[in-house]
Amino acid sequence: MIKKISIIVTFGSLFLFVLLFSVYISKEPNLGRLESISQVLRSEDGSIINLRLTPSGHWREKASLENVDAKLIDMLVAYEDKRFMSHFGVDPLALFRATYNSFASGRVVSGASTLTMQTVRLMHPELQKRNFKTKLMQMLEAVRLERHFTKEEILEAYFSLAPYGGNIEGVEAASEAWFQKRPNMLTMSEAALLVALPQSPELRRPDLFPNNAFKAKRLVLEKTKKRLKIDDTHYPEYISERLPNRLRKPSSITPHLADKFLESGLDSVETSISVNW
Numbered sequence: 001m002i003k004k005i006s007i008i009v010t011f012g013s014l015f016l017f018v019l020l021f022s023v024y025i026s027k028e029p030n031l032g033r034l035e036s037i038s039q040v041l042r043s044e045d046g047s048i049i050n051l052r053l054t055p056s057g058h059w060r061e062k063a064s065l066e067n068v069d070a071k072l073i074d075m076l077v078a079y080e081d082k083r084f085m086s087h088f089g090v091d092p093l094a095l096f097r098a099t100y101n102s103f104a105s106g107r108v109v110s111g112a113s114t115l116t117m118q119t120v121r122l123m124h125p126e127l128q129k130r131n132f133k134t135k136l137m138q139m140l141e142a143v144r145l146e147r148h149f150t151k152e153e154i155l156e157a158y159f160s161l162a163p164y165g166g167n168i169e170g171v172e173a174a175s176e177a178w179f180q181k182r183p184n185m186l187t188m189s190e191a192a193l194l195v196a197l198p199q200s201p202e203l204r205r206p207d208l209f210p211n212n213a214f215k216a217k218r219l220v221l222e223k224t225k226k227r228l229k230i231d232d233t234h235y236p237e238y239i240s241e242r243l244p245n246r247l248r249k250p251s252s253i254t255p256h257l258a259d260k261f262l263e264s265g266l267d268s269v270e271t272s273i274s275v276n277w
Contacts, residue, residue, distance in 0.1 A: 028148060029141065031123060036054045040061055049253050064156060081115040094112040120141040163197075163201040178248075192220040
């Protein structure tokens with residue numbers, strides 16, 4: 001009798017867990033910081049003529065994969081999460097490897113964080129703490145994000161929120177601030193820097209810590225060389241390419257027009273205005 005009750009309780013608990021899990025992931029995810037972006041006005045040639053930061057003081061623009069160089073996308077996935085396109089937000093193989101290595105060595109040797117989990121942490125900074133509870137919540141939120149977002153939308157969220165030093169967030173702002181151009185025409189060296197920076201955005205700033213930035217860029221190129229089929233002829237060129245030594249921010253010269261667009265509910269606008277006139 002006791003055995004039967006134990007079986008019933010076990011299966012009942014399992015059923016309840018599956019039910020609660022299903023209900024949880026079926027709910028639309030909270031977008032968190034993704035809902036707050038800067039107001040950016042651009043001239044006819046694409047240059048910024050007015051910038052207003054987010055309420056938190058960040059320069060953050062919503063990214064679109066159409067405007068992100070394919071080199072950067074491929075390099076990010078190759079370096080951070082090789083099975084990104086096939087897993088469901090959590091990578092079981094990476095999780096098993098990390099758990100096994102931790103038990104075998106008695107310390108954390110390798111992580112199991114997927115790009116989706118990283119995106120969740122960027123959306124919800126409260127989940128960045130390193131403990132079992134927050135790691136579990138990261139996984140749950142990652143599964144829920146995968147349930148409601150496409151892979152392309154997850155990458156766009158990552159490229160909208162990733163930190164690149166100072167108050168620069170997102171690849172649009174990062175490319176403008178570090179390279180003075182849009183992120184659709186990056187060199188391999190520039191792409192490698194943008195992959196490396198979010199891991200340690202302050203200690204790898206090329207204007208403040210050029211040696212750290214160079215080493216981080218080189219590591220990204222080394223680890224993705226084979227997967228991205230970078231040939232030996234061009235590889236030394238990418239390694240030796242100089243890094244930016246200044247972080248530049250645009251001037252805001254059309255404040256009244258920006259007010260008008262805000263009244264109309266518009267944030268980022270491509271105008272037909274000539275920056276010279």
